[in-house]
Amino acid sequence: MVQRKSGHVTLLDIAQACGYSVSTVSIVLSEAPLSQNVAASTRDRIRKMAQQLGYHPDAYARSLRRRRSQTIAVLAYDLSDPFCIPIVHGIQEGLQPADYLPLLVDAQTQRKLFDNYLKMILERRAEGVIVIASWIFQETNLLEDIEKNRVPIVIVGRDLTNKKVSSLLVDNDAGGALALRHLIELGHRRIAIIRGPEELFDTEPRWAGVQRAAAEAGIQIDRKLVFQLPNLMGSTSGFEGGLSFSKEMLTSRRPFTAVLAFDDLTALGVVRGLTSAGLKVPDDCSVVGFDDVLPAAVSTPGITTIRQPLKEMGLLASEWTLRAINSRDQNAERPVKLFRAPPELVVRMSTSRHIPESRRASLAKSRLTI
Amino acid sequence: MVQRKSGHVTLLDIAQACGYSVSTVSIVLSEAPLSQNVAASTRDRIRKMAQQLGYHPDAYARSLRRRRSQTIAVLAYDLSDPFCIPIVHGIQEGLQPADYLPLLVDAQTQRKLFDNYLKMILERRAEGVIVIASWIFQETNLLEDIEKNRVPIVIVGRDLTNKKVSSLLVDNDAGGALALRHLIELGHRRIAIIRGPEELFDTEPRWAGVQRAAAEAGIQIDRKLVFQLPNLMGSTSGFEGGLSFSKEMLTSRRPFTAVLAFDDLTALGVVRGLTSAGLKVPDDCSVVGFDDVLPAAVSTPGITTIRQPLKEMGLLASEWTLRAINSRDQNAERPVKLFRAPPELVVRMSTSRHIPESRRASLAKSRLTI
DNA sequence: ACGCCTTATTCAAACGTTTGAATCTCTTGA
């Protein structure tokens, strides 16, 4: 109704409209301790007027004065990776009750964007930063600036404790072992492996877990059946890698009955490759993925995979960050923490018991004679 | 190095450190027009010192003074819907060059969160708001507050021009027709349809398009083969709907050779249902989806679908918003606009030419006799 | 010796809040 000269309704507007000082209005509307001393009738009038004029406190002025932004930056390396979303949800859940706003930005795996946003985060005075795994986040000098300003950082999806950054990530070693053991228990012995890109930090520990499990079971991994995804990333590069490697496997003429893929998208690529070569998953070959993202659950057959407790990790990350902010306010100690999330095997339809050639032949025969 | 008493480095710190006034420092660092008059040597010293101390201007103080937040809110109804991501990317792309920060928030389909974030958006003085389709966004009184403050709104994924909100959405009618025509051209005549949830605004026009295309081709749609997804949303409710409806189709014993699903997740549910009943997609039944989200592309068979130009829509939305902000600044006219994005048929492997029973039987026979 | 222009820098007010201290008006007890 009242047409403001410039944009927004302020405390002054309300003060003038109902004849009190700006201070009183502020005290009432921000529910400061002093507001107990304000007459109930005054409170009512002020509140009504605020409502009527559509007043919303200016976060900028407020933050400036209070020296708190009530903001925590969430820097995702690539939102189009379904991996990020559950983490973000967990973070939101943790931040909501504390009345912090997650400042969510998406670097789209671009170094330039990453730095750009990091600068913006600094300027917006985020009180904490949660980084969702990125190999870009190695040595940018902005990181120094963040620490110079004593802004707590937490990283999800990578272990950066050696750089004094609290970290949460899945136990890749355990996950790799879990995946391989599942295949072994189903009777598979000749297993092709697709390792992650060299630059990715998950790659090594996951591979180590696989090797450990193989050794424990006394199984040889055929080196000719070990592949490695290229570094080039992008939301579908895993899929394409899986697709082309599965073709290589088939043309190599090395026998294999199962494929352990680096992640779900890679697994989906393998399924596509095997299927288009006329093989059936899981009857002719089992496939297992890693992460448990949406596409793995809704494709057919559903992909057996290793689930990361992503939402829980996000939640925990937000709690750590909030706690670190508190500690800093009280100049308390802030130890660097590490959480290795336990992975979980999710069995779907892309894996099944291995049927030895001999038995398989007789089965086929019996089917024919029905 | 220099340990600030309270948090961040300010202009004053720099001014003191190199013996100039705050004004001069501000003029230099913000590259104000006056900075031409500042001696080159002075500029250098100030810039060096700023760099050295790790200065980053306080966005809060700056915005307060300039009365511009350089922020545009992006309110997504559910980020876990793969639908949202490309739109967000388009928006980012459009905002980047204009140096606006997208304030991305995720309502997670929860009314409460939605209102909460809308309040925060108001408080953070976003200069514009882009809403990514939500049925929640119907009549919240916060909407009034937004308009009271003359903040431009643009909505993606729904037509709200009747409420004077500029809107971008796919041409659902054309898309529905496109999908049906594709099936018809492949020779399908008995086609099951899964409509969207009643509450969703895409449902009706898409269905209208389907009916129109059917009429044009002189084809009857069997009412018993028309289903409707329930309103209850969530990222997987489409999948589950498709799964259970496909079972209903089969038990109904009505003949059909193709399914037109409301969206990709639903289509994936259908594929799962048909497959687990022993049917082959596309050999025994074709399936077509809508949206072209990631899971549709990476599942096997890849889902034939109707692509929405989501990224382009996001880009355009951001451009509209920026333009609207400019117009407002100049008190210019701001017409309500509408963009109906042209849908595009993406043919993958889930659809194929219908083979009539007669021909099919002889085929099967010939295969046996090989 | 004066005004005037140019170049380089600073003053001071303003943006909208918050908050410790101050003020003012009652009431109450001595």
Added chain:
DNA sequence: TCAAGAGATTCAAACGTTTGAATAAGGCGT
């Protein structure tokens, strides 16, 4: 009658920037 206290409200400074206006110091033409 007055001091003390309680209750209700306001003052004024501060947060870190920006910016129109002011100042200061020189150079130049007259």
